[in-house]
Amino acid sequence: MSLNCDRFLDDLHRLRSFGASGQGKGVVRPAYSAVDIAARRWLAGRMEEAGLTVHLDPIGNCFGLAGEKSLLIGSHSDSQPEGGWLDGALGVVAGLEIARAAKEAGGPPISVVNFQDEEGRFGILTGSDVWTGNVSLAEADQLTDTGGVVLSTARARMSGRAKDFLPYDMFTGFIEMHIEQGPGMDVSGDQVGVVSDIVGIRELRIVINGRQNHAGTTPMALRQDAFQALCDFNQRINQRFAEVATSTTVWTLGHAELSPNASSVVPGTVRFALQWRDGDPALLLALEEIMRAVAAEIAQERGVTVELGTVGGIEPAAMDPHLKAALRQAAEDQAPGKWRDLPSGALHDAANMARVMPTAMLFVPSIGGISHAFDEDTKEEDLVKGLEVLHQAALSL
Ligand code: GLV
Ligand code: MN
Ligand code: MN
Numbered sequence: 001m002s003l004n005c006d007r008f009l010d011d012l013h014r015l016r017s018f019g020a021s022g023q024g025k026g027v028v029r030p031a032y033s034a035v036d037i038a039a040r041r042w043l044a045g046r047m048e049e050a051g052l053t054v055h056l057d058p059i060g061n062c063f064g065l066a067g068e069k070s071l072l073i074g075s076h077s078d079s080q081p082e083g084g085w086l087d088g089a090l091g092v093v094a095g096l097e098i099a100r101a102a103k104e105a106g107g108p109p110i111s112v113v114n115f116q117d118e119e120g121r122f123g124i125l126t127g128s129d130v131w132t133g134n135v136s137l138a139e140a141d142q143l144t145d146t147g148g149v150v151l152s153t154a155r156a157r158m159s160g161r162a163k164d165f166l167p168y169d170m171f172t173g174f175i176e177m178h179i180e181q182g183p184g185m186d187v188s189g190d191q192v193g194v195v196s197d198i199v200g201i202r203e204l205r206i207v208i209n210g211r212q213n214h215a216g217t218t219p220m221a222l223r224q225d226a227f228q229a230l231c232d233f234n235q236r237i238n239q240r241f242a243e244v245a246t247s248t249t250v251w252t253l254g255h256a257e258l259s260p261n262a263s264s265v266v267p268g269t270v271r272f273a274l275q276w277r278d279g280d281p282a283l284l285l286a287l288e289e290i291m292r293a294v295a296a297e298i299a300q301e302r303g304v305t306v307e308l309g310t311v312g313g314i315e316p317a318a319m320d321p322h323l324k325a326a327l328r329q330a331a332e333d334q335a336p337g338k339w340r341d342l343p344s345g346a347l348h349d350a351a352n353m354a355r356v357m358p359t360a361m362l363f364v365p366s367i368g369g370i371s372h373a374f375d376e377d378t379k380e381e382d383l384v385k386g387l388e389v390l391h392q393a394a395l396s397l
Contacts, residue, residue, distance in 0.1 A: 002105065003391050005384045008097040011046065012383070015039060015077065015093060016085040025085040026374025031078035031117035031126070032060065032154035039077050040158075043092060043114055050100035052112065058137060058162045059130040060116030060155055065170075066099055070109035071397055072171040072357075073098055073390070075178060076118030076127070076349060084376025086179045086383075088118055090364075094177045094387050098394050110394055111171065115349045122151040124203055124312050128349035131165055132356050134314065146255055146273075173323055173358035173397070176350040177390050179378050183369025184342055191385045192331045192339035193363030194324055198351040199248070199344065200316035202284050203275035205309035206295070208233070210302070212260065212268025227258055227267040229302045236294045241276065244286055250345065251276035251287070277345065279316045317351040323360035323397070330392035331362075335385055346371070362390055 018039035019029035029036045040062055044054045047064030055063040063072075075091025095112035102110040116127035122143040129135040141152035180186075185193055210224035234253055241251050256272040276287045288311060295306040331339035344361065353359040364386035367377045 003097065003101045003387065005387060008093060008387055009380060009383070011096065012085075012089060012093045015043070015089050018042065019079065022082060022374030024375045025377060027079045027083050027085050028081065029077065029079040029083065030081060031119060031121045032157060036078050037158060040114060043077060043096070046096055047099075047112060050096065051103045052099055055166060056158065056162045057131060057165045058155075058159065059127050059140065060158050060162070061127045061131055062114045062116075063166065064096065064099060064112040066103060066109035066111045068170060070111040070171060071394055072111045072113055072174045073177070073394065074113030074115065074174075075176050076115040078117055078119050078121070080119050080372045082372075082374055083119070084371055084373060086376060086378055087181065087371055088178070090179060090383065091177045094390055097387065098391050101391070102394070108395065118349055121145045122154070124201060124314055125347060125349055125352055126151070128352035129314070132352040134352055134355075135312075146257070168356045171357055173320065173360070174350065174353040175323060175327070175360050175362065175390065175394065176348055176353075177362045177364070177386055178346075178348060179366045179371060179376070180342075180363040181346045181366050181369070181371035181376075183366075185340070185363065185365035186367060186369055188340065190338050190340045191335045191364065191382050192389050193342045194327045194331055194339065195319050195344050195350075195361035195363060196324075196341050197279065197316060197318045197343050198348060198354075198361070199277045199279050200281055200284050200314055201275055201277045201347055202288055202311050202313040203273065204311045205271065205273050207307040207309075208270045208298070208304050209307070210268055210304040211266070213266045215264040215266055218266055223266055224303045225266050226270040226304060229298050229304045229306075230256065230270045230272060232302065233294060233298045233306075236297070237274070237291065240290045240294060241287055244283065244290070246278065246280075246283070248343075248345065249276070249278045249283065249287075277347075279343065281315055284313065314347060314351050317354040317359070319350070319354065319360045320358035323358050323393075326393040326396050327360055327362050327389065330389045330396065334389045334392060339389075362386060362393075
C-alpha cells in the first residue's frame with residue numbers, strides 16, 4: 001500500500017485526544033505525566049501494528065524499528081504546559097505513517113522515533129540530549145522541574161520496560177517534520193520549508209534571595225525586595241542584551257515564582273528562568289558574560305544574593321546538505337513555487353541529532369505564527385503536503 005493521508009490525519013487527531021484541553025485543539029501532555037505515558041503507549045502500539053519493533057531507551061525515547069540499518073524519522077509527543085496539538089506530534093505521526101507505508105510496500109526500511117521531554121520539563125531537549133551525549137544520564141537524573149520533581153523519579157514510571165540506548169550507526173540519517181511555529185511561511189504563502197540551520201540556546205535557573213518582611217512596616221530604604229531586584233535585573237538584561245543583539249537574537253524570562261507570593265509581604269525569594277538564543281556561538285557566550293555581570297551588579301547594589309544555576313545549552317546546528325537536497329527536490333516536485341529554505345528559531349531534537357548523524361528538517365506553516373499555545377494550528381492540506389514531500393524525500397534516500 002502507498003501513503004495513506006487519511007490514516008495519518010486520523011492518527012494525529014487520535015493523539016490529540018490524549019490530554020486534549022483548552023480552547024481549540026490544545027493539549028496538556030507534559031513529559032512523563034500519566035497522559036504522556038498513555039499517549040506514548042498508544043503510539044508504541046501503532047508502531048507494533050505496523051510491524052515495527054518497539055524499543056524504549058532508558059530516558060524514555062521510544063523507537064519503532066524497521067531493521068538493522070534504516071532512515072530514522074520522528075519528533076516528540078510531549079507538550080508544553082499549555083501546548084498545541086501539532087508541536088512534535090506531527091513529526092512522530094508523519095514518521096509512523098511513512099514507516100508503515102514503507103513496510104506495507106516491502107521497503108525501504110524506515111524507522112520512527114518519539115523523543116522524550118523535548119519541551120524541557122526537566123532539561124532543554126532532554127531525551128535527545130541524553131541519547132546524543134550532550135548530557136549524561138547521571139546528570140539528567142539530577143534535573144528537577146519547576147515543581148521540584150526529580151527526573152530520576154519521573155522516569156522510574158517508564159523504566160521497567162526500558163532497554164539500552166541504541167547505537168547511532170543503526171541509522172543512515174534523521175529527518176524531523178515540524179510546524180514552523182513562527183510567522184514566516186504564513187506570511188509568504190509557502191506550504192513547505194526546508195530548514196537550513198537551527199539556532200543555539202543557553203538557559204539557566206536563577207534564585208534571588210532578599211529579606212522577607214512586613215509590607216506595612218518595612219521602610220522602602222531598608223528593603224531587600226527579591227521581586228524588585230528581579231525587575232531591575234530584567235530591565236538591565238533588556239538594555240544590555242539589546243546593545244549586542246542582532247535582528248535574530250531573542251531572550252525570554254518565561255518562568256518566575258515569588259515567595260511567599262502574598263500581597264502584604266515584601267518578597268523574600270524569587271526563582272526564575274532565563275534563556276537566550278542565537279545562531280552565533282560567540283554571541284551566546286557574550287550574552288552569558290553580560291548576564292553574569294548584571295547578576296553581580298544587582299547583588300551588590302540591592303543587598304540580595306543572586307544564585308546562578310548551571311548554564312545549559314545546545315549549539316547552533318547546520319542541516320546535512322545531502323538530506324536537504326532530497327527535501328528540496330521533493331518540495332519542488334510536490335509544491336512547485338510554494339516552498340523555501342529557512343532557518344529555525346525554535347529548538348528541535350534535530351539540533352542534537354545533527355552531531356551524531358546526517359540530519360535534516362522540514363517545516364509546514366503555522367496559522368498566524370502561533371505555537372506553544374492552545375490555539376496553534378495548521379491547515380490540513382498543508383499537513384498532507386508536508387507528509388507527501390517527506391515521503392518522496394525518504395524514498396529517494
Ligand atoms: C522547543 O520547543 C523550543 O523551545 O524551541
Ligand atoms: Mn517541537
Ligand atoms: Mn515546542
